[in-house]
Amino acid sequence: MNKKKAILIDITRCIGCGACYEACKEQNHLPETSSDPLRDTLSDKTFTIIEQRGDYFIRKMCQHCDKPSCVSVCPVGAFEKTEWGAVLYDEDKCMGCRYCMQACPYQIPRYEWGELNPRVQKCVMCYDRVKNGLPTACAEACPAEATIFGDREELIKEAESRIRDNPDRYYPYIYGLNEVGGTSVFYLSPVSFEELKFNTNLPKKALPNFTWEALSKIPTIVTVGGVFLTGFYWLTNRKNEIAKERFQDEQEEISKSKTEGDITDEK
Amino acid sequence: MKNNSIFKLTFWKGVALLMLVIGGYSIFLRYTKGLGAVTNLSDQFSWGLWIGFDILCGVGLAAGGFTLCAIVYIFNIKRFKPIIRPTILTAFLGYLLVIFALLIDLGRPWAIWHALVMWNPHSVMFEVAWCVMLYTTVLFFEFSPIILEKFKLYKLLKVIKAITIPLVVAGVILSTLHQSSLGSLYLIVPAKMHPLWYSSWLPVYFFLSAVSVGCAMIIFESYLSAKAFNRQLEFSLVKDIGRWIVVALGAYSVLKFMDLLHEGKLKLLLESSEETYLFWLEVIVGIFIPIILLIVRKIRENRIGLFASAAFVIGGFLLNRMNVSITSIQTFSDYYYFPSFYEIATTLFIVTVGIIVFNLIVKNFKVFEEVPVHENKFKYIVIDGREALKEN
Numbered sequence: 001m002n003k004k005k006a007i008l009i010d011i012t013r014c015i016g017c018g019a020c021y022e023a024c025k026e027q028n029h030l031p032e033t034s035s036d037p038l039r040d041t042l043s044d045k046t047f048t049i050i051e052q053r054g055d056y057f058i059r060k061m062c063q064h065c066d067k068p069s070c071v072s073v074c075p076v077g078a079f080e081k082t083e084w085g086a087v088l089y090d091e092d093k094c095m096g097c098r099y100c101m102q103a104c105p106y107q108i109p110r111y112e113w114g115e116l117n118p119r120v121q122k123c124v125m126c127y128d129r130v131k132n133g134l135p136t137a138c139a140e141a142c143p144a145e146a147t148i149f150g151d152r153e154e155l156i157k158e159a160e161s162r163i164r165d166n167p168d169r170y171y172p173y174i175y176g177l178n179e180v181g182g183t184s185v186f187y188l189s190p191v192s193f194e195e196l197k198f199n200t201n202l203p204k205k206a207l208p209n210f211t212w213e214a215l216s217k218i219p220t221i222v223t224v225g226g227v228f229l230t231g232f233y234w235l236t237n238r239k240n241e242i243a244k245e246r247f248q249d250e251q252e253e254i255s256k257s258k259t260e261g262d263i264t265d266e267k
Numbered sequence: 268m269k270n271n272s273i274f275k276l277t278f279w280k281g282v283a284l285l286m287l288v289i290g291g292y293s294i295f296l297r298y299t300k301g302l303g304a305v306t307n308l309s310d311q312f313s314w315g316l317w318i319g320f321d322i323l324c325g326v327g328l329a330a331g332g333f334t335l336c337a338i339v340y341i342f343n344i345k346r347f348k349p350i351i352r353p354t355i356l357t358a359f360l361g362y363l364l365v366i367f368a369l370l371i372d373l374g375r376p377w378a379i380w381h382a383l384v385m386w387n388p389h390s391v392m393f394e395v396a397w398c399v400m401l402y403t404t405v406l407f408f409e410f411s412p413i414i415l416e417k418f419k420l421y422k423l424l425k426v427i428k429a430i431t432i433p434l435v436v437a438g439v440i441l442s443t444l445h446q447s448s449l450g451s452l453y454l455i456v457p458a459k460m461h462p463l464w465y466s467s468w469l470p471v472y473f474f475l476s477a478v479s480v481g482c483a484m485i486i487f488e489s490y491l492s493a494k495a496f497n498r499q500l501e502f503s504l505v506k507d508i509g510r511w512i513v514v515a516l517g518a519y520s521v522l523k524f525m526d527l528l529h530e531g532k533l534k535l536l537l538e539s540s541e542e543t544y545l546f547w548l549e550v551i552v553g554i555f556i557p558i559i560l561l562i563v564r565k566i567r568e569n570r571i572g573l574f575a576s577a578a579f580v581i582g583g584f585l586l587n588r589m590n591v592s593i594t595s596i597q598t599f600s601d602y603y604y605f606p607s608f609y610e611i612a613t614t615l616f617i618v619t620v621g622i623i624v625f626n627l628i629v630k631n632f633k634v635f636e637e638v639p640v641h642e643n644k645f646k647y648i649v650i651d652g653r654e655a656l657k658e659n
């Protein structure tokens with residue numbers, strides 16, 4: 001299971017039946033939240049939804065980013081990027097700051113707002129099933145093979161060949177391959193992703209890098225700052241001492257000259 | 268006259284009591300019914316008023332502590348020493364309240380200690396947590412002489428005085444780090460923030476605005492506590508701080524506009540959108556007006572003028588933090604967030620507690636020094652000995 005896994009969602013094939021939605025609910029023991037899968041929204045009780053945009057159906061779920069923002073921002077390391085690709089959450093570590101929700105570029109993590117001991121909730125890429133060599137519940141349930149599960153590299157090849165072999169059918173772009181430094185969920189579309197209101201403004205650079213550029217300066221700030229401040233303290237105090245000494249010297253000289261009877265100062 | 272002042276007192280006491288009762292009830296509800304029941308937060312808007320105001324603004328407003336410590340101890344401008352105690356007291360209280368607010372906002376407040384043992388050095392939040400914790404400890408030590416004096420623990424007092432400089436250096440560094448890191452928190456959401464506020468310079472903006480608002484708070488508080496406690500305003504002192512504000516705000520605004528220019532965002536300044544208006548409001552109130560006011564010597568050296576300039580800086584600062592944390596995030600969110608009654612009540616509760624505790628401490632401990640100037644013989648930066656002679 002060391003190979004990286006991924007999910008490929010082919011929008012040209014999706015018929016909006018909601019089988020993935022139902023399968024996910026069952027697999028994760030989630031209560032019913034809506035009678036119509038096309039009307040539901042992601043929540044602490046719904047990890048995947050299908051949205052209708054024009055003639056097309058779009059599945060929404062955690063992208064299991066390669067360099068996940070949620071993993072990077074969590075102060076207590078409650079999120080983990082597993083070797084095989086899934087991004088998992090450990091409720092025993094979480095302290096509920098909700099930075100993961102703030103940071104996720106896809107607005108995926110959901111909170112149990114109604115609970116007194118709330119958890120962050122999201123798709124877990126069917127960890128229990130994949131562990132045992134099974135595909136994710138949503139992929140298995142899909143009657144149209146619009147969602148398929150497999151090795152990441154193979155799925156990328158599959159997506160590429162679908163675009164190559166049917167240029168009329170596909171918009172030539174694999175969404176998710178390079179967004180925010182790459183993810184584990186890829187989308188193929190018949191029309192441009194902008195038209196389907198996908199978030200196409202996302203940088204290709206992994207988002208945690210933006211933070212790291214600032215964070216990595218900390219050792220410099222601490223050391224240079226320490227030297228600078230202590231040095232400045234030493235400088236300003238030295239100045240005062242010199243001023244004091246000079247002042248005293250002058251006093252002495254004045255009194256000396258006075259004893260010598262020189263009265264030029266008083267003139 | 269006498270009646271009047273009694274009425275005034277009871278009126279404010281009444282207001283405070285009301286705040287405490289309503290706020291206390293809100294906090295009670297939050298712990299018994301959960302965050303969802305009392306806040307307007309949602310999955311699309313997971314940080315609201317409590318993070319934006321109680322934490323971001325709270326930490327910034329307490330920046331006077333490290334700014335003044337640096338001025339007095341590092342840059343050795345000793346004449347500001349008389350106002351250092353009230354400033355440290357405010358900073359210390361400010362940080363305690365920030366931690367209190369955090370305990371209300373966290374979903375699992377009892378797990379707050381996890382940040383101590385479960386490390387994630389890639390997280391800005393992790394860094395902020397450590398800095399705030401360490402700096403609050405530093406502030407406690409810096410504040411402790413006030414208590415030690417009261418209880419005549421002179422030995423301990425001596426120990427604390429001996430480590431003043433290391434404490435101050437640590438405090439300044441820790442503050443620089445977390446004041447700027449509060450801005451770094453937002454670096455990771457380039458696509459979720461309005462471009463007028465998103466910038467790779469966010470940490471520097473946060474730091475510079477914290478320094479200027481820290482200075483403004485020193486002026487503001489000196490003025491208010493002079494009034495409230497019937498003391499003389501250390502006016503000759505605080506008016507000089509006005510010039511520091513001009514420098515900090517000047518650097519801040521130049522950076523801000525240069526970056527907008529570099530990033531090709533200047534055209535956004537001419538758009539007619541809610542964001543653009545709020546941006547201009549923030550910049551005009553918090554930067555342009557105070558700079559203009561403070562440059563004019565007559566205004567800077569006038570009590571009301573100085574106080575008003577400080578108030579503008581503070582107002583602009585609050586607007587900026589709210590814009591960063593709420594307005595800019597609102598742009599790309601389909602959820603409209605406005606704080607709930609309980610959220611506002613909780614925030615007012617925290618502010619009220621701060622004011623009450625400040626009053627109590629000032630009344631019972633020697634926070635304001637009685638003889639402000641005389642102990643400072645020879646301690647000015649003077650290179651010429653004759654000058655020193657004149658000053659004394």
Ligand code: SF4
Pocket residue numbers: 062063064065068069070071087103104105106107108109122
């Ligand atoms: S989509 Fe969001 S929650 Fe999922 S891995 Fe990426 S950052 Fe984390």
Ligand code: SF4
Pocket residue numbers: 073074075076077078079089093094095096097098099100101120
């Ligand atoms: S809410 Fe929990 S999982 Fe999310 S960032 Fe905070 S501590 Fe980590």
Ligand code: SF4
Pocket residue numbers: 023024025027028047048061122123124125126136137138139
């Ligand atoms: S991978 Fe599993 S948890 Fe995730 S959406 Fe599919 S069924 Fe749900």
